[in-house]
Amino acid sequence: MWNQKYDLESAETPLYPMMMESPELRWSFIRKVYSIISIQLLATIAVAATVVKVEPISVFFTTTNAGLALYILLIITPLIVMCPLYYYHQRHPVNYLLLSIFTVSIAFAVGLTCAFTSGKVILEAVILTAVVVVSLTLYTFWAVKRGHDFNFLGPFLFGALIVLVVFSFIQIFFPLGKISVMIYGCVASIIFCGYIVYDTDNLIKRHSYDEYIWAAVSLYLDVINLFLSLLSLLRAADS
Template identity: 70%
Template sequence: MWNNQGFGKIGADLENQRKPLYPMMAESPELRWSFVRKVYSIIAIQLIATIAVGYFVVAVPPVANFFSNSGVGVAVYILIAFVPFLTLCPLAYYYQSHPVNYILLAIFTISLAFTVGLSCAFTDEKIILQAVILTAVVVIALTLYTFWAASRGHDFNFLGPFLFGALFVLIVFGFIQILFPLGSLSTMIYGCIGAIIFCGYIVYDTDNLIKRYSYDEFIWASVSLYLDIINLFLTLLSILRTAEDG
């Protein structure tokens, strides 16, 4: 049985749904909220697929042993590692073409999930769990903060050039470390800097999700945030693994 309090609750829910994500929002809030929900739904499916594939690789030792102990396995692993980058090229052209965009996104996600699983295959389960928990807490906290800040008029678009430059330096430093290993301390520093950079990217890409991505760019919004989360997890995993070994 409905009463005034019940109608008041419905009115409050409708008011909250119409509330803009950020001040001076020119578009319909309902459309933007729908876009945000769609992107996070896709990311959730990507993360579930990553967990499933990663668990398969970790739980079936012959798979990881094949890729690490045989020449053919190493060659296949290198090929799989390049698949996500190769997939981004056609995805840039077909990101609005259904269902091709979803097929390419699935290939991108599964291949990247396979490399994540191989990264976890020879890592203690306790460390993996710690990295997962840390990643989840950081991602949720930064996402909530960015939505809160955006609703109060804060803008994080200025982070783009700084994060790009920092990421470029991080990649170069990573290649140097592969050629000239600098020990566990440099690995720890590398991981900490990487974690900070990808935390910044989570804030930056979430801000873009709220304000700048158009409705037909949901694939790119999903890919960007998914990569931020995966890279943050891998850097935290590297830090914890180095701390355990050190």
């Protein structure tokens, strides 16, 4: 039986009580996933900051037909890339190429969203996102080390996400006003907080070592969606 001394800094202790694989291998996998996510987030910040700072970019996307078409393409590109990325997520270097396209397209969309938001609101959303992500990640590691399991959240989060998507479409075609936007941002933030816990739990327990790309994509999307939800909430409150 595994020694139950829980030391987050040690690679020789199990990450959870019933782990059947080498702790060194699992820790190596976790470090690899968080390294990929860090690079994705840095790339997102760099691209988004460029879009925000270089005003002609946002003007092009919002005032020209070509820009509008390109904006729509950027929005659907991550959805298109997800299919081959899922199929080739274990095939190097195709998986990294697809991941790069996926990340850059999302980064442009985030940048265009931030381009029409005040700097104060963006800074508040960034700080809140960072604090929440770090706190929930540390909490999940702590809880899992003590035998807690968050797999039960899956069906509830999926159902809540479907409701959120339907509500967002209603907002697009039948705007319900500032209060509804704030409610949407608040509910979406809670849902993606749940997804951070759920996907971190999967990272620790369920993803195989070869699924590092897919694990990184899941957590990256959780962080980005949490940021956009908080941005939506704070922007509506600030208006």
